[in-house]
Amino acid sequence: MNDPKYQARRLGELMCxxxxxxxxxxxxxxxxxxxPSSxxxxxxxxxxxxxxxxDPQYKQHQITYGLRMIQAKHQPNTASGWLSSREILKRGYFDGELSTLNLLAHTCCHEFAHLLQHSAGQRFRGSVHNRHFYTILDELHENGGANAVREELAERAGQIGMPLPEQTFELPNPSQQRAGWNVGEAVCFDHGLRDFQxxxxxxxxxxxxxxxxxxxxxxRYRVPMQMLRRAT
Ligand SMILES: [Zn+2]
Structure with missing residues (x-):
């Protein structure tokens, strides 16, 4: 039961x-x-x-969650290098908070966004994480899908006695950051290839x-504070 590999495998099965x-x-x-019939x-x-x-022959989508990815997302130092961590921080998913629960829930959404992207015919060789992909991923987070995944994962993990840590890994002075911005302020930020105001x-x-x-x-967007610039 305390074998970390066994635990990671059980969590991977829950993600599936x-x-x-x-x-x-x-x-x-x-x-x-x-x-049809995928x-x-x-x-x-x-x-x-x-x-x-x-797999075009069987019209089968396959999503693989790596055991060692799941283990890596339990530690701040090993979790930080993953694309999913950067996405949560940069795009403000789950309020921009890195925790094991958020990372694993987001990983499900990330891979599923690839499935939707592929089905929409918007996955291109050499351009996998393209703007189509992020439109889909943003949508999963905005329409409640990502939160449903997060809640479901937390609940099932709790049921099998392996609660997923919700504790945030590391906060770069959030109160200090927060103090810098006010309602009504004109701002801009880069969104994909476009400049947004x-x-x-x-x-x-x-x-x-x-x-x-x-x-x-x-x-309308929720923008991580580190991405905001003051409009002049
Ligand atoms: Zn990807």
Whole structure:
């Protein structure tokens, strides 16, 4: 029971279950509409490799969660190098908080976003993490899908006696950061390839909610404070 490899494997199995129940089930009809009779198989790999691939012969999506990836996301120093950590911090997913629970939940969303990206025909050789991918991933976080994954994962892990740590790894002076921004301030930031301009309507713990102005009118984002610049 205390064997870390056994624990990581059990957590990987939970990630597979939650990917199926919380991400695949609501989307399956849409995916099958694009590629008829496609299916999804999730598995736990023995190394750290974590990926989505599509087998065109069997029309089968395969998502692999690496055992050593799961172990790495339990320690701040080994978790920080992963793309999922950078995404949480830079894009403000889960309020920009790095914890084991958030990282594993986000990993499910990241790989599932590749499945959706592939189904939409927007995965290109040499350009995997492209703007189409991030549009899909942002959407998963904005429409509640990511939170549902997080809750489901936390609940199932608790049920089998392996609660996932929710404690945040490391905070670069959030109160100091927060003090720098005010509601009503004009700001800008880079979003994908475009420059976005807007006005702060809410200051959150680590992000600001920004309503678009000018050419960005009609949009709304939660922007990590480190990405914001003052508009001049
Ligand atoms: Zn990826």
């Amino acid at each position: 279950e939650v990917t199926q129940s919380t991400l695949w089930q609501p989307a399956a009809a849409w995916v099958k509409n694009r590629v 299916t999804l198989v999730c598995r736990v790999g023995s190394g750290q490799a974590t990926y989505h691939r599509f 807007g006005e702060i309507v809410r200051v959150n713990r680590k992000t600001c909610t920004v309503h678009g102005t000018g050419k960005s009118r009609g949009t």
